Amino acid sequence: MDTAKKVKTNCRLCAYQCGLIAQVVNNTVIRVEPDPDRFPYGKRVQNRCQRWRAIPGILDHPKRINYPLKRQGQRGSGQWETVTWEAALDEIAAKLRTLKEKYGPETVATCIGGPHTNHWPLHRFMNLFGSPNNIGINQICWNAAILVNTLTYGWTLGNELDPDITNCALFWGVNPAQSDNSLFWQNIVEFAQSGKPLIVVDPRQTQTARLATLWLPIEPGTDPFLALGLIHIIIEDGLYDHSFVEQWCHGFAELARHVAPYTPEYVAGITGIPPKDIVRAARLYAGNGPACLYSGRAIDQIGYNTVPTHQGLAILRAITGNVDVPGASHLTEMPDFIPEIDLEMSEQTVASFRGKQLGRERLVLQSYRGYEKLREHTLKQGKRLPMRYFTSAHPDLAFQAMIEGKPYPIKALMVMATNPLLTQPNTKLVYQALKSLELLVVLELFETPTTMLADYVLPIAGVLEKPLFEYDRGTANVAYGGEAAVEPYYQRRPDYYFWRELGIRLGQEDSWPWPTYREALAQCLKPTGLTWEEFCQTGLYCPPVEYYKYQSLDEQNRPLGFATASGKVELYNRLLEELGGSPLPQPKKIAAPDPRFPLQLITGARVQPYFASSYRQPADLRALHPEPLAEMSPATATAYGLAEGDWILVETRHGNGRFKLKFTPMREQVVSIEYGWWFPELDNREPELGGLWLSNANNLTSANFPDAEPLIGTWNYNGIPCRIEKIT
Ligand SMILES: Nc1nc2c(c(=O)[nH]1)N[C@H]1C(S)=C(S)[C@@H](COP(=O)(O)OP(=O)(O)OC[C@H]3O[C@@H](n4cnc5c(=O)[nH]c(N)nc54)[C@H](O)[C@@H]3O)O[C@H]1N2
Numbered sequence: 009m010d011t012a013k014k015v016k017t018n019c020r021l022c023a024y025q026c027g028l029i030a031q032v033v034n035n036t037v038i039r040v041e042p043d044p045d046r047f048p049y050g051k052r053v054q055n056r057c058q059r060w061r062a063i064p065g066i067l068d069h070p071k072r073i074n075y076p077l078k079r080q081g082q083r084g085s086g087q088w089e090t091v092t093w094e095a096a097l098d099e100i101a102a103k104l105r106t107l108k109e110k111y112g113p114e115t116v117a118t119c120i121g122g123p124h125t126n127h128w129p130l131h132r133f134m135n136l137f138g139s140p141n142n143i144g145i146n147q148i149c150w151n152a153a154i155l156v157n158t159l160t161y162g163w164t165l166g167n168e169l170d171p172d173i174t175n176c177a178l179f180w181g182v183n184p185a186q187s188d189n190s191l192f193w194q195n196i197v198e199f200a201q202s203g204k205p206l207i208v209v210d211p212r213q214t215q216t217a218r219l220a221t222l223w224l225p226i227e228p229g230t231d232p233f234l235a236l237g238l239i240h241i242i243i244e245d246g247l248y249d250h251s252f253v254e255q256w257c258h259g260f261a262e263l264a265r266h267v268a269p270y271t272p273e274y275v276a277g278i279t280g281i282p283p284k285d286i287v288r289a290a291r292l293y294a295g296n297g298p299a300c301l302y303s304g305r306a307i308d309q310i311g312y313n314t315v316p317t318h319q320g321l322a323i324l325r326a327i328t329g330n331v332d333v334p335g336a337s338h339l340t341e342m343p344d345f346i347p348e349i350d351l352e353m354s355e356q357t358v359a360s361f362r363g364k365q366l367g368r369e370r371l372v373l374q375s376y377r378g379y380e381k382l383r384e385h386t387l388k389q390g391k392r393l394p395m396r397y398f399t400s401a402h403p404d405l406a407f408q409a410m411i412e413g414k415p416y417p418i419k420a421l422m423v424m425a426t427n428p429l430l431t432q433p434n435t436k437l438v439y440q441a442l443k444s445l446e447l448l449v450v451l452e453l454f455e456t457p458t459t460m461l462a463d464y465v466l467p468i469a470g471v472l473e474k475p476l477f478e479y480d481r482g483t484a485n486v487a488y489g490g491e492a493a494v495e496p497y498y499q500r501r502p503d504y505y506f507w508r509e510l511g512i513r514l515g516q517e518d519s520w521p522w523p524t525y526r527e528a529l530a531q532c533l534k535p536t537g538l539t540w541e542e543f544c545q546t547g548l549y550c551p552p553v554e555y556y557k558y559q560s561l562d563e564q565n566r567p568l569g570f571a572t573a574s575g576k577v578e579l580y581n582r583l584l585e586e587l588g589g590s591p592l593p594q595p596k597k598i599a600a601p602d603p604r605f606p607l608q609l610i611t612g613a614r615v616q617p618y619f620a621s622s623y624r625q626p627a628d629l630r631a632l633h634p635e636p637l638a639e640m641s642p643a644t645a646t647a648y649g650l651a652e653g654d655w656i657l658v659e660t661r662h663g664n665g666r667f668k669l670k671f672t673p674m675r676e677q678v679v680s681i682e683y684g685w686w687f688p689e690l691d692n693r694e695p696e697l698g699g700l701w702l703s704n705a706n707n708l709t710s711a712n713f714p715d716a717e718p719l720i721g722t723w724n725y726n727g728i729p730c731r732i733e734k735i736t
Pocket residue numbers: 122123149180181182183184186187188209210211212214226227228229230231303304305306307310610612613614615616617618619620680726727
């Protein structure tokens with residue numbers, strides 16, 4: 009037996025990739041501990057996180073996928089044959105070739121989820137194959153903020169909270185106490201302890217809200233009204249940054265006219281927040297610069313009102329002089345390393361299939377047309393957003409195409425690092441769609457309800473088994489990562505291996521010159537002048553941030569400005585107007601309550617130690633939070649005759665789920681359910697599929713395309729009419 013060696017490596021149980029030291033014997037990890045020399049620099053932060061300790065168990069958990077599996081018998085019957093990688097790849101490639109000949113390349117789709125792994129190998133494969141059909145979660149995570157900020161400032165922003173410099177923080181629909189739990193959350197705690205104003209906009213009194221100077225328990229989905237109300241006061245009281253507005257903002261007069269009706273009383277009537285708190289929030293935010301305005305997932309998930317909310321937040325930052333200022337925000341840079349757009353190879357390939365994008369007639373921004381318009385502007389400063397995320401298929405249309413074959417059939421789906429039966433909207437639809445396919449391939453670490461329905465399940469290398477190089481999808485000049493601690497256990501391989509091998513089998517060999525994942529990552533770094541080994545010493549590439557870049561002079565001695573139509577911050581957005589959107593934030597009122605569904609549902613508030621549907625298998629993690637919870641205020645719950653700990657059935661027009669009731673100080677008439685719940689200990693065959701139908705929040709949601717927001721296609725995970733009853 010070898011003696012134990014210590015290896016510097018990184019956790020990958022969330023996107024932070026904290027530094028770890030692994031003790032390895034015979035390619036087996038026996039222990040891990042935080043590495044105080046690398047991010048997040050000290051055990052104090054990592055000691056709050058419960059996940060990393062579970063790594064040795066996760067590496068060899070009985071529910072892990074260790075060999076390529078091929079379905080035997082009926083789909084969902086739980087019978088598998090173990091095959092070789094070669095055989096699986098040959099068979100999948102042959103099937104894809106046949107389907108492509110019969111129906112065209114667009115008949116093959118992929119599905120990705122949150123930030124679990126690099127997506128570019130999948131995008132590169134799909135671009136070369138010739139299909140636009142990747143289903144992502146971008147329409148409700150990430151895209152709205154990036155698109156609206158780029159429309160407004162010419163590029164996207166990094167928000168900053170520095171307890172020493174930042175003088176006010178406004179946190180909007182975000183709860184880093186549960187969703188971050190790392191260095192950022194420590195900074196927030198430190199900031200709050202300093203006594204500087206912290207404002208939290210959230211229907212629930214979260215752990216973050218409990219630290220706040222001012223908590224605004226907003227009615228779900230009414231956020232753009234509050235944003236316009238704050239702008240109204242800031243303008244009326246003259247609290248805006250006069251010089252920045254005069255020199256660097258376009259359309260202030262139109263904005264001032266537009267917000268005139270959004271008085272505190274009017275906004276209070278819609279948001280449920282008292283007028284005096286609206287006024288106080290506006291004064292605290294505008295009066296204490298530099299101020300950090302940080303928004304979370306909630307407002308990306310409120311359907312139509314998502315875009316006007318982001319417009320409102322972008323305007324708030326600008327008129328208070330909080331753009332590209334230390335302690336508030338900075339406009340990010342294009343990477344020095346190879347950017348995502350080039351790794352995807354979108355610019356070389358999409359011409360052949362852009363006409364096949366589902367829903368392109370309706371979607372203004374989440375389309376090739378919208379992407380190109382935006383890029384005309386960003387290119388003025390040499391910047392290019394990745395393309396596949398901003399053109400990905402609307403899930404409702406893609407799943408319908410699998411079931412109905414319209415407007416063309418989608419017959420094959422390859423799923424990487426996501427569990428769509430738990431995390432895509434409308435589980436019944438997803439289920440029907442997966443059952444309609446001729447080929448379902450799932451790349452996974454663990455058995456999940458999605459793998460249970462697959463034709464092939466491929467064993468993927470996970471935490472500590474593969475090198476890491478992450479880079480905010482190429483929208484900033486920051487990369488982090490590090491070395492694997494061990495070679496993959498059993499027959500597991502990195503996702504990259506699958507896409508490259510499949511690509512080579514389908515005539516793409518020229519586009520996959522790097523035999524291994526590590527070589528591909530080293531190649532990405534090449535333009536920086538760093539070798540892979542040099543990069544791994546710190547695991548961080550992060551040149552110092554520059555501020556006030558719009559003031560810097562170009563070759564003709566003119567200020568650089570912002571990469572927008574006016575060269576200024578577009579408070580009044582001309583490009584959006586040209587594309588057919590509303591140039592100023594135009595919110596929609598929430599429909600009057602339906603008497604059959606009198607309560608408002610929010611789904612998906614994050615909880616430790618889970619990530620979406622992940623980590624319910626390791627017993628030590630499950631013990632920390634064993635059951636799916638629904639939260640309500642004690643007053644609302646008591647009015648329904650409910651006590652804490654009761655099991656309740658929560659029901660919407662789309663479906664229902666069972667949750668255990670927990671009392672939380674929060675807005676009345678609102679119910680909040682956790683998402684991602686299934687039960688790996690239950691039967692892994694049809695019809696149970698690991699308890700898929702019991703407590704899955706997405707049984708209660710839908711992304712019905714005709715109702716989706718017209719610019720991005722955003723649907724509602726929050727603000728859904730619902731009802732409840734006690735389960736006896
Ligand atoms: N533990 C854990 N951490 C995670 C994840 C995870 O699954 N688990 N997921 C990761 C991912 S993919 C993401 S995108 C991030 C998300 O991170 P966050 O944005 O922090 O996500 P949430 O915890 O859902 O926080 C959203 C907050 O908005 C509130 N809210 C709900 N509806 C509304 C509304 O209409 N208006 C307003 N203003 N607030 C509302 C909710 O009560 C909740 O507290 O977290 C990441 N971190």
